[in-house]
Amino acid sequence: AQSVTQLDSQVPVFEEAPVELRCNYSSSVSVYLFWYVQYPNQGLQLLLKYLSGSTLVKGINGFEAEFNKSQTSFHLRKPSVHISDTAEYFCAVSRQGAQKLVFGQGTRLTINP
């Protein structure tokens, strides 16, 4: 079985500062990794995904994440955040070839002016 741990439940940052949201996973088999974002009063949207190939994955809105197999991590980063990035961010994992996603508990990103 797979599991995901998001190490921070809340992350406050100032506008235009860099941010890193941490995600660690556990699995005995190869996995795919995802980050989803949930803006206030909206459904979950896919931010980026890692399936194979380059370990640095670029997503929408200037976000990127790096897959680190040895550390079983998939941290999300953005060099300069905006007020509009205020949202809940979820890391998720699926077994390769499977359809079921296992989500972490979420990290609430709050941007202060």
Next chain:
Amino acid sequence: GAGVSQTPSNKVTEKGKYVELRCDPISGHTALYWYRQSLGQGPEFLIYFQGTGAADDSGLPNDRFFAVRPEGSVSTLKIQRTERGDSAVYLCASSSGLHNSPLHFGNGTRLTVT
């Protein structure tokens, strides 16, 4: 085009009652998923349909929960004898069903059992 639509957006019911939650997936999407999100938690998988059949229902918590997708499009999640612990946001997602195709989520139905 239209996204995944879930109705109702909010549902309040009394303990012990029966409820139905509806999901309209994106047209043409063959795969449909139900997740449950409790307060302060990430979404938790319930069931996955490929076409009309439930390909994986391992996440349904007990036999009070049941879901159908009779024509391979709209799906209904049914909960019998609701309990206060069933209170959560129920999320539906659909995808094209192709390998690695992304999930498109609806805004969810917030169920409150009083």
